[in-house]
Amino acid sequence: MNRLQKNCLNCDKPLKGRIDKKYCDPRCKSAHQYKIERERPERFFNKVDNQLRLNRRLLKEYNKAGKAIVRQSLLMEEGFDPNFFTHYWKNQKRDVYLFVYEYGFLSKKENGNDKYVLIKWQDYMAK
Structure with missing residues (x-):
């Protein structure tokens, strides 16, 4: 055989x-x-998905109240990458918030420090 x-x-x-x-x-x-x-080798899709999930987890963790201000360096040290987001929203002041699913962030300079304004998606933003 x-x-x-x-x-x-x-x-x-x-x-x-x-x-x-x-x-x-x-x-x-x-x-x-x-x-x-x-x-x-890790597939491109997996890298993107892993980074989006990490970004969302960090934004959620640092934004317990629905709006918060956090130093950029704090998030970056934990692996946050602002180049990975799912969509954006522009407010009336023309500020562009980048969102990772339902959690958003806006880059801002305050007292010479780079910070993120963290917000959570609201129904009125869909208009």
């Missing part, structure tokens, strides 16, 4: 059973697939 695969792809032990078998048991199959996935 001629086998397609003679040894387990993960542990290299001889295989018994079906002719097209690739792994000796489910644990070896899982370990091999995990190893392959780790070696694969």
Whole structure:
């Protein structure tokens, strides 16, 4: 009988059973697939999604009351990246707030310090 695969792809032990078998048991199959996935470079979509989720978590964490002012350096130290946002809103003063889902931020200089004004999306902003 001629086998397609003679040894387990993960542990290299001889295989018994079906002719097209690739792994000796489910644990070896899982370990091999995990190893392959780790070696694969992170996809662009995953990088963007991870950064958006981190940005949202930080904006939510520092904006408990619905509006707050925070030093930019504080958020940046925790991994915040202002280049990743989902949409924007322009107020009557022509200030442009960038939003990560329902949490927004506006870059502002106050007393010589770079700060973010943090807000939460409100229904009137949809107009």
